[in-house]
Amino acid sequence: MARNTLDNVTPLRPGLTATANVLSTAPADDRHIPFIDLQAQRKRLGQGIEDAIARVLDHGRFVAGPEIDELEDQLSAWCGARYAISCASGTTALSLGLSALGAKYRDAVFVPAFTFVSPAEVIARLGCIPVLVDVVEDTFNMDPDSLVRGIQMAEEHGLTPRGAIVIDLFGQPADYPALQKIATAHDLWLMADAAQSFGASLQGRNVGQLTKLTTTSFFPSKPLGCYGDGGAIFTDSEEIATEVASRRQHGQGDDRMTHVRIGMNGRLDTIQAAVLLEKLAILGDELKKRNRIAARYAEGLGDLVDVPTIAPDRTSAWAQYTVRLKRAERDQVREALERDRIPTAIYYHTALHHHAPYTGYPRAHGGLPVSEMLARTVLSLPMHPYLETDLQDQIIERFRTAVATARGG
Ligand SMILES: Cc1ncc(COP(=O)(O)O)c(C=O)c1O
Structure with a gap:
């Protein structure tokens, strides 16, 4: 049986066609921004x-x-x-x-x-x-x-x-x-x-x-x-x-x-x-690159949406770059980016207790309100060490436009 290419790549809402494979192996070009670019890494590994x-x-x-x-x-x-x-x-x-x-x-x-x-x-x-x-x-x-x-x-x-x-x-x-x-x-x-x-x-x-x-x-x-x-x-x-x-x-x-x-x-x-x-030999350098890309996203989007917060005593491996939007605008922003051929993913669109096999398991007193809220508001943007500056600028610019449009700007 075929397996999902990622944890839980969220299918687009009915009516929208997928234009980007989230785990793409295709090289980036004018029309294609990969969510994760394994092909660029392969090229480097030679x-x-x-x-x-x-x-x-x-x-x-x-x-x-x-x-x-x-x-x-x-x-x-x-x-x-x-x-x-x-x-x-x-x-x-x-x-x-x-x-x-x-x-x-x-x-x-x-x-x-x-x-x-x-x-x-x-x-x-x-x-x-x-x-x-x-x-x-x-x-x-x-x-x-x-x-x-x-x-x-x-x-x-x-x-x-x-x-x-x-x-x-x-x-x-x-x-x-x-x-x-x-x-x-x-x-x-x-x-x-x-x-x-x-x-x-x-x-x-x-x-x-x-x-x-x-x-x-x-x-x-x-x-x-x-x-x-x-x-x-x-x-x-x-x-x-x-x-x-x-x-x-x-x-x-x-x-x-x-x-x-x-x-x-x-x-x-x-x-x-x-x-x-082979990949471990370049991990340190790749992590530096991921950090630089995360910093550029924070700089380009931090005034508009909730960008990830890294505690001062920690570093992140930046497996994902996940922002939080307002509940009413998340899907609209995602659709606009999809039309602009910018791939995004929703990790995770359903909290665990809302997946059928897990509905009956016990939950902490006070419930799981933050998990439920995040499932409705998060959006992950392309993140990999080989995301080129001009492509990231395009993502930032189109993301800003999509958010402004969703907010009626
Ligand atoms: C947080 C977390 N735990 C566990 C796993 C399971 O790993 P695997 O797919 O290698 O079994 C994944 C993802 O795939 C994950 O994201």
């Missing part, structure tokens, strides 16, 4: 990426080849976590991570309601209860006060609060210092879903070191993406690393034919590791 793939084709170790170990070493060196364990996807990483943290049947695991579905999905699939908490409007990340209200609610309903999956939405690390205080007071673990934030930092510490266990995704559109599915887990704990590595390989023990826990086939392919090694 023959190196093809040689890296060819080396795997030559040595033939398509599973557990030498590039896997090399990638894990380099990922761990890059982010400073003692262990990096590669795996098949960001969702696999979440699933392996939850098991390794000891999540059990009917445990309450807290998760923000404004996000991609994956973290809630793995909680529910493991037989735990996802308890949905709200987010902070200007960072899009888990609201510590709502987490406290979620814990109260879970306890009142006889659930055992066990941990929280904290998501660094759009690339900015969540408020781990505040969340960790709450977690410590209630004896919870925190797991960081850094699918969108690998490469970011908080108080000088890189994502990967901010909680006991961090997961990431190498889905092609992520700040560090491969050419297919991939993911990784980061931890300083030898015990967790051993358990994750075993579960990734069918719960294997000391030898290949002994199985000591229930696992899965959760491995990353060697070819994807070879691709990631």
Whole structure:
């Protein structure tokens, strides 16, 4: 079955035709502004990426080849976590991570309601209860006060609060210092879903070191993406690393034919590791470029709409550049940009508790009003390291015109 090219690329309203593929591989030209330009990155990587793939084709170790170990070493060196364990996807990483943290049947695991579905999905699939908490409007990340209200609610309903999956939405690390205080007071673990934030930092510490266990995704559109599915887990704990590595390989023990826990086939392919090694070498430079582009958007749009706020003690990996508009104008602005052939996306047009399988799960006291409001007001603009200045100027100019028109100007 065909899979969506991105998390949840929002279909246009009936009557509008899609003129831009959100994960485009086509080069930018007068008529085409890609939302994410993987082709420009490929051009920069040049023959190196093809040689890296060819080396795997030559040595033939398509599973557990030498590039896997090399990638894990380099990922761990890059982010400073003692262990990096590669795996098949960001969702696999979440699933392996939850098991390794000891999540059990009917445990309450807290998760923000404004996000991609994956973290809630793995909680529910493991037989735990996802308890949905709200987010902070200007960072899009888990609201510590709502987490406290979620814990109260879970306890009142006889659930055992066990941990929280904290998501660094759009690339900015969540408020781990505040969340960790709450977690410590209630004896919870925190797991960081850094699918969108690998490469970011908080108080000088890189994502990967901010909680006991961090997961990431190498889905092609992520700040560090491969050419297919991939993911990784980061931890300083030898015990967790051993358990994750075993579960990734069918719960294997000391030898290949002994199985000591229930696992899965959760491995990353060697070819994807070879691709990631090439891309990791330019990630630092790409992050600088993303930051420059974000700064230009803020300068060009900050007087008109709510642009993302990055806390002074944090950096973002800028997986998305997401602005907030007035509820009444969001769709009109999007349609105008679409007519101008400027691709946009809505991450996320539906809060988790409004997706059919999640309507019945518990919600923090006070409800999820911010998640609901954001679902109606956010709009993500083209963001990738290779967005050229003149194209970005065009986007800014047309965005300003679209907003002025929507406001009757
Ligand atoms: C926040 C978040 N968590 C988890 C995932 C799942 O990653 P994957 O698609 O690699 O399974 C994604 C996106 O794809 C995501 O955006």
